[in-house]
Amino acid sequence: MDYKDLTGQILSVSQFNQLINEIISPLQVIVEGELAQVNTSSGRWFFATLKDDQASVNLFSPQDRLPNWQLLQEGMKVRVEGWPRLYQKNGRFSLFAHSIQPAGKGALKEAYEKLKKELAGLGYFDPARKRKPPRFIRKIGLITAPDSRAYSDFVTVLANQPAGIEVDFYPVLVQGNKAVDQIEQALAFFNSHKPLEYDFLILTRGGGSLED
Structure with missing residues (x-):
C-alpha cells in the first residue's frame, strides 16, 4: 500500500x-x-x-x-x-x-530483595519465631480470593484431612491496588473476633507475577 x-x-x-x-x-x-x-x-x-x-x-x-x-x-x-x-x-x-x-x-527484583532483607533483619523469618502447630486442628481462618486456584487447592487438601475441621472464609483480592486494604481488614477481623478460637490463620494466593 x-x-x-x-x-x-x-x-x-x-x-x-x-x-x-x-x-x-x-x-x-x-x-x-x-x-x-x-x-x-x-x-x-x-x-x-x-x-x-x-x-x-x-x-x-x-x-x-x-x-x-x-x-x-x-x-x-x-x-x-x-x-x-x-x-x-x-x-x-x-x-x-x-x-x-x-x-x-x-x-x-531489587526492591523485592531489599524488602526481604529488611524483614529478615527484623527477625520475621527467624525459625525461633515459628510456633509449634497444635496436634489436633479444630478451626481455621482462611483469607484468599474466592474462585481462585489457591482457594480450590485449599479445599482439595482439606477434604483429605480428618473430618470436623471448621473453616471461616474471609474473601479478599490478592493483587491490585485494593488488595492491601482488604487483607488488612481481614486480619483485623480475625484479630478482633476471639483470635484464640482459631488454631491457624491462613493467608494464601496462587501463582501471580513478580510485579503483582
Whole structure:
C-alpha cells in the first residue's frame, strides 16, 4: 500500500492496521527494560511484558530463536533486539524479539530483595519465631480470593484431612491496588473476633507475577 500520499483516502480498519504494520515492521530496534509476566507455557513461544516505570510493551518470540529463553526471569533487566509489530486482526502492538540479553538486575527484583532483607533483619523469618502447630486442628481462618486456584487447592487438601475441621472464609483480592486494604481488614477481623478460637490463620494466593 502506498502511504506517501493518503490525503482524502478512506481506509478500512484492516487497511489501516496493514498500513501501520508496513511502516513500522522494517524498523529494527533495541529496547531496554524489565521483564514481567513471562509465559512459556505454550511450548513453542516465549511471551513477556517489557516495562519501565512509565510504560510497557508486549513482546514475543519463538523459543528456538532464543537460546537462553529458559534463563529469562521476571524482574530481570534486559536488552531486546527486534522489530515492532501490529497484529492486523486486533490492532495489538508488540515487539517481535530475535535477541534478549540480560542487562543487570531489574528495579522490581531489587526492591523485592531489599524488602526481604529488611524483614529478615527484623527477625520475621527467624525459625525461633515459628510456633509449634497444635496436634489436633479444630478451626481455621482462611483469607484468599474466592474462585481462585489457591482457594480450590485449599479445599482439595482439606477434604483429605480428618473430618470436623471448621473453616471461616474471609474473601479478599490478592493483587491490585485494593488488595492491601482488604487483607488488612481481614486480619483485623480475625484479630478482633476471639483470635484464640482459631488454631491457624491462613493467608494464601496462587501463582501471580513478580510485579503483582
